Amino acid sequence: MCFSKKSITFPSNGVQVAGFLNTPENASKATPALVCVHPGSSCKDQTAGIYAEKFAEFGYVTIVFDASYQGESGGEPRYTEDPSARVEDIRSAVDYLTTLDIVDNDRIGVLGVCAGGGYAANAAMTEKRIKAVGAVACANIGRLYREQNPIQTLEQIGKQRTAEANGAEPMITQWIPNSQEEREEAGIDDIDIKEAIDYYKTPRGQSPNSPNKLKFTSIEKVIAFDAFHLADQLLTQPLQIVVGDVKGSFGSYYDGHELYEKAASQDKDILVLEGVTHYDLYDQPEPVAKAVDKLKDFYKKYL
Structure with a gap:
């Protein structure tokens, strides 16, 4: 199915967030x-955008955006990673969708990749306008940073803030x-880091809106x-998790299983893809197609 893609902005807690809206050609109320x-x-422009376009081809209105303080979105200080803002961005994207005549407000879902999967699940706990949650290679970003000499x-x-x-x-x-x-000089030998460099720092996935910059003091958040x-109390919506079984330091295999076990959802499933890495x-094409096929059936059932 054909779809149109246009640049949009929407407000999120005082910040103008920049995104893409993908609209199927047969979109109706x-x-x-x-x-x-x-x-x-x-x-x-990267992986979440790939999934957004694939589901637009299936007939979904999809929205994908740069996080507040990052990419083409506004907000100061730049390069801040603020989990509360990231969750609010998701809520605000839902707000934006409800203003569109073509969207059924009772059929809005969320799909997050890596830390975006963790943020998506977190947002859905208190954002009940979200009716179904998909998480691909989902990671609990806080857990990851707590494992690194927090x-x-x-x-x-504290010293830097002073x-x-x-x-x-x-x-x-x-x-x-x-x-x-640079990775080798740092003595890092991990598949997730190796493939992150291959994805973000080569033509494979490189984007000027993803400059590999992070405001150091925001790591406290x-x-x-x-x-x-x-x-275990608040995530009640249907949940579909997709992870690969090749384990790296980002921990999406373990986080995916933890979320699956913990979620209060009555309807939940985890698909583990054999021989697939986080960045696959x-x-x-093949791992993404398998994830999309599973998620397509999931969203068809629950949205």
Whole structure:
């Protein structure tokens, strides 16, 4: 099915968020819709955008956007990763969809990739306009950062905040090494990091809206965030998780299973794809097709 794609903006807690709206050619007042949520460090032009376009081809109105403070979206300070803002962005995207005559407000779902999957699940706990939750290679970003010397990092952040309060320039760090050579020099030998570099830092997935920059002091917000907190009480919507069984340091295999076990959803499922890595589910044709096939049946049933 053909669809049209246009650039849009919508407000999210005082920030103008930039996104793409994909509209199927046969959209009517009864059209279901999906909010597609990108990974940490990513943008609307990358993997979440791939899934958004595929579901537009299936007849869904889809919206994908750059997180507040990142990409083409507004907000200061730049390159901030703020979980509360990321969740609010999802709520605000739902707000935007409800203003469209073609969208059925009772048939809105969410689909997140990597940290976007964690944010999607977290948003759905208190955003009951979301009727179905899909999470691909989902990761609990807070858990990931809590495994990396969190107390030491928080002490460093405190010192940096003091320095910036006294006139120092904001400290901008990076999400991943900028090259495989840089990774090797750092002594990192992990499949997720290797493939992250291959995805984000080569023509495979590179985008100017995903510059591998992260405001260091914003990491304090990430460390304190648990994407799955209260999922056993509040995540009641139907849930479909897709992960690969090749395990890397980002932990999506384990996070996917934790979310599956914890969610209060009566209707939930986890699909584990054999021989598939975290980043295979970003853009590789066969794994993405398997994920999409599973999610297509899921959203057809629940939206």
